[in-house]
Amino acid sequence: MRIAVIGAGAIGCLYGGRLARAGHDVHFLMRRDLEAVRQRGLTITSCDGDFHLDNVQAYGDPAEIGPVDLVLCALKATAIDDAEALIRPCLGPETRLLTMMNGFNIEPHFARWFPPERILAGLAFVCCNRGEPGVIHHLDHGRVMFGHCLDDVEQARQIAQLFAEADFDTQVAASLLEARWIKLMWNIPFSTLAVSAGSVTTREILADEVLSELARTLIRETGQAANADGCRVDIDAMVDKMMTDTATMGAYKPSMLVDYRNRSPVEVEAILGEPLRRAEALGVPVPCMRMQYGLVRFLDRLNRGLVTPG
Amino acid sequence: MRIAVIGAGAIGCLYGGRLARAGHDVHFLMRRDLEAVRQRGLTITSCDGDFHLDNVQAYGDPAEIGPVDLVLCALKATAIDDAEALIRPCLGPETRLLTMMNGFNIEPHFARWFPPERILAGLAFVCCNRGEPGVIHHLDHGRVMFGHCLDDVEQARQIAQLFAEADFDTQVAASLLEARWIKLMWNIPFSTLAVSAGSVTTREILADEVLSELARTLIRETGQAANADGCRVDIDAMVDKMMTDTATMGAYKPSMLVDYRNRSPVEVEAILGEPLRRAEALGVPVPCMRMQYGLVRFLDRLNRGLVTPG
Numbered sequence: 001m002r003i004a005v006i007g008a009g010a011i012g013c014l015y016g017g018r019l020a021r022a023g024h025d026v027h028f029l030m031r032r033d034l035e036a037v038r039q040r041g042l043t044i045t046s047c048d049g050d051f052h053l054d055n056v057q058a059y060g061d062p063a064e065i066g067p068v069d070l071v072l073c074a075l076k077a078t079a080i081d082d083a084e085a086l087i088r089p090c091l092g093p094e095t096r097l098l099t100m101m102n103g104f105n106i107e108p109h110f111a112r113w114f115p116p117e118r119i120l121a122g123l124a125f126v127c128c129n130r131g132e133p134g135v136i137h138h139l140d141h142g143r144v145m146f147g148h149c150l151d152d153v154e155q156a157r158q159i160a161q162l163f164a165e166a167d168f169d170t171q172v173a174a175s176l177l178e179a180r181w182i183k184l185m186w187n188i189p190f191s192t193l194a195v196s197a198g199s200v201t202t203r204e205i206l207a208d209e210v211l212s213e214l215a216r217t218l219i220r221e222t223g224q225a226a227n228a229d230g231c232r233v234d235i236d237a238m239v240d241k242m243m244t245d246t247a248t249m250g251a252y253k254p255s256m257l258v259d260y261r262n263r264s265p266v267e268v269e270a271i272l273g274e275p276l277r278r279a280e281a282l283g284v285p286v287p288c289m290r291m292q293y294g295l296v297r298f299l300d301r302l303n304r305g306l307v308t309p310g
Numbered sequence: 311m312r313i314a315v316i317g318a319g320a321i322g323c324l325y326g327g328r329l330a331r332a333g334h335d336v337h338f339l340m341r342r343d344l345e346a347v348r349q350r351g352l353t354i355t356s357c358d359g360d361f362h363l364d365n366v367q368a369y370g371d372p373a374e375i376g377p378v379d380l381v382l383c384a385l386k387a388t389a390i391d392d393a394e395a396l397i398r399p400c401l402g403p404e405t406r407l408l409t410m411m412n413g414f415n416i417e418p419h420f421a422r423w424f425p426p427e428r429i430l431a432g433l434a435f436v437c438c439n440r441g442e443p444g445v446i447h448h449l450d451h452g453r454v455m456f457g458h459c460l461d462d463v464e465q466a467r468q469i470a471q472l473f474a475e476a477d478f479d480t481q482v483a484a485s486l487l488e489a490r491w492i493k494l495m496w497n498i499p500f501s502t503l504a505v506s507a508g509s510v511t512t513r514e515i516l517a518d519e520v521l522s523e524l525a526r527t528l529i530r531e532t533g534q535a536a537n538a539d540g541c542r543v544d545i546d547a548m549v550d551k552m553m554t555d556t557a558t559m560g561a562y563k564p565s566m567l568v569d570y571r572n573r574s575p576v577e578v579e580a581i582l583g584e585p586l587r588r589a590e591a592l593g594v595p596v597p598c599m600r601m602q603y604g605l606v607r608f609l610d611r612l613n614r615g616l617v618t619p620g
Contacts, residue, residue: 201620204617207617214600291601302507
């Protein structure tokens with residue numbers, strides 16, 4: 001299958017790289033790592049076994065890629081407004097679009113200009129970071145939950161099959177909305193506390209009894225919003241699962257923390273602002289989500305020099 | 311009147327200094343500023359007019375002070391467990407104790423070992439900071455609300471009179487508990503957000519629409535706790551007053567922020583932990599207070615090297 005990876009950061013390179021290794025014709029749109037990958041290929045250190053790809057098809061301009069069967073869009077949510085211009089050159093009449101992006105209201109955003117019947121989502125439960133240019137570190141996990149914008153489960157199953165053949169653990173979501181909310185039940189507590197608690201990893205959050213209780217509260221609030229939004233999440237079970245899963249990660253840096261430490265914009269609107277606004281529109285009390293939103297949104301601005309402290 | 315100022319930081323020096331200027335026999339127990347004050351006296355730059363005191367009676371050991379009529383205790387709340395040993399040498403059979411300390415449950419703490427009939431409190435609504443050793447900057451406000459541990463208003467009035475004669479704006483609280491809660495309606499939002507929002511002043515909090523809304527939420531939660539605790543606070547009016555008063559302060563650094571920037575312990579238990587526990591014991595929902603407590607408590611520990619970030 002001819003595949004374009006738009007936004008080849010840690011997620012795009014890890015998943016696109018394994019699809020290439022499995023024999024697919026994968027083309028990567030890159031920015032930071034372009035020259036390094038052209039010169040030295042792509043190296044993935046992985047908990048599933050390291051690998052290296054030579055002769056990676058890497059580009060700086062999507063027009064050089066042209067139409068593909070599948071666009072894997074792994075842009076940061078902060079760049080979602082650039083997505084249309086980057087993806088359009090890769091579209092043919094049958095192209096499907098697979099979003100692998102954090103946050104909420106991602107697919108509805110694409111559905112404004114792309115046929116929703118052909119939009120799929122892959123929600124990656126994975127710990128991975130970029131290393132030096134051309135190197136991706138896959139630290140833990142890797143399962144992807146696939147869903148379809150209109151919950152066409154057969155299409156989700158087909159794309160899951162593609163990833164399963166590339167040696168990924170896959171699942172198919174009957175409800176993409178529910179899958180997105182469940183992923184937020186990890187991201188909202190851990191990504192945002194990692195920033196607001198002074199730039200720390202999941203280890204320090206879990207080790208502090210008061211902070212880890214705040215994480216539980218944030219998971220619960222997110223679950224209550226999900227259920228008010230029509231999902232059927234077992235909130236108590238999910239609190240336990242999220243806490244237990246996170247304990248296996250060690251000193252993990254959520255991507256929001258990596259961005260924050262790099263003084264890059266953090267995905268605060270996608271991960272926190274959008275679900276918060278949805279929850280409040282549904283009348284669900286989410287005071288801790290609102291608190292975190294105010295703090296992280298401000299800390300991001302302060303961190304990027306948009307606010308000058310007195 | 312013979313007065314001992316125990317804990318001569320910004321508050322102790324400002325109020326004790328003016329009482330000395332008014333002719334009282336004031337003795338200061340100092341640590342950081344002791345040598346400087348002995349050599350050069352005490353300088354107060356003040357929005358009410360600068361002044362300087364030569365020949366200040368400054369000590370490093372309370373035994374050198376001996377019994378007084380009034381102990382003005384202006385220790386940090388983080389040092390409350392040291393108070394008894396520091397104050398005992400200054401006590402005679404008639405000595406009264408005036409606490410000028412931030413937080414909640416201050417007087418009950420002293421009442422464990424000191425007769426509550428002789429405990430008074432002065433709640434300072436003042437912007438002041440320490441400068442170089444021997445120098446205090448009084449930036450704005452200065453009003454003190456006096457109350458008595460058992461709400462003996464006549465005693466509170468006498469002590470208010472003493473301060474009024476030293477040119478302070480004074481008030482007498484019919485209920486010390488209510489006065490303490492009202493002061494917390496400023497400290498809980500502004501002192502704690504100044505720390506959790508990345509070490510910023512009141513100006514940046516007010517300038518950010520989401521943060522300033524969080525401040526309002528924290529004022530409201532505190533007011534609801536106060537009223538559940540038997541007070542009769544007009545919460546909406548107090549939200550407006552706190553926001554309006556704060557807008558006049560410019561880029562003010564609450565003492566909690568000053569401590570945080572100095573990597574000193576912050577008064578998180580007195581200002582936030584104690585009122586939070588009281589609110590929760592009363593069954594009042596205070597989710598934002600709890601969130602702030604978890605964050606500020608952790609940030610303080612991180613800031614002092616008690617947690618190592620990954």
